[in-house]
Amino acid sequence: MEEIVYYFFNISVIKEVFPYVIDGLLVTILLSAWVIPLGIASGLLVAVLGFVVKNRLVKWSLIAYIDFFRAFPPLVLLIFLYTGLPYLNVELSALQCVALGFxxxxxxxxxxxxxxGLRSVHKGQREAALSTGMKRWQVLWYVEIPQAVRNVFPDLVSNGIEVVKLTTIASVVAVPEMLYAARTAQSMLYNPTPIVLAAAIYLVLLLPMVIALGKLEKRQRVQQVKV
Known part of the structure; x- marks a missing residue:
């Protein structure tokens, strides 16, 4: 028992590395605040193009894009961007590679x-809005997208949580996020307590969000049943 406490819950080690791990946490928060909006904006663009454009070539290109990057391991993608782009004379910082890959x-x-979400909006909503004289882009922006976001909001939050967890792979290209800080501290002190500390911080941050998400999903299911 003493060995478990010494190697995994060492208070003196926690006190020593805590400021360093917190610095990594701030980088994690900054990284999440950058990559999540980028993912949402680019994802919305992809969805809208696939929803509005009728050209088959464009539609199949978007399907291929989505399927490819859903199947391609993000860690491999990140390493490829970081180590492969310089061969094409494209120099990106580690943070830029993470942002692009994510x-x-x-x-x-x-x-x-x-x-x-867009498919869940009844076409009658669009037809009614168009009948009032609204242009197609106005219907999309003011009628369809808001309803689509409301219908899939729990899924958006769930994916956002996954993105926060995914930021841990940024450590492979030396972005000093929390896992990178914890691993560095572990290698310097020859003690895995910093990793346990980082895991505990992730749990404290994400567990309330997961619980709130569960309640939100339950509330949405109840509303759908009532409708």
Whole structure:
């Protein structure tokens, strides 16, 4: 028992590395605040194009894009961007590679969510709005997208939580997020307590969001049954 406490719950180690791990947490929050909006915006663009454009070539191209990046491992994508682009004389910082890789990966997932949301809006809503003289883009922006977001909001939140967890892979390209800070501290102190500390912080941050998401999903199911 003493060995478990020493190697995994060492208070002196926690006190020593806590400021360093918190610095990594701030980078994680900053990274999440950057990549989640990028993923949402690019995913919405992909969904809207697939929903509005009637050209088959465009539609099949979007389907291929979504399927490809949903199937391509994000860790491999990140390493490819970081180590492969310099051969094409494209120099990106580690943070830029993470942002680009996450945007490509997340746009496919967010795009599928938004596509399902847009399809869930009854076409009668569009026809009624068009009959009032609104232009097609106005109907899309003011009528269809707001309803689509409301219908799939729990899925958007769920995917956002997954993105936060996914930021841990940024450590492979030396972005100093929380896992990177914890691993560095572990290698310096020869003690895995910093990893346990980072895991505990992730749990404290994400568990309330997961619980709130569960309640939100339950409330939405109840509303759908009533309707």
């Amino acid at each position: 945007m490509l990966n997340n746009s496919s997932y967010f795009g599928e969510i938004f596509r399902a």
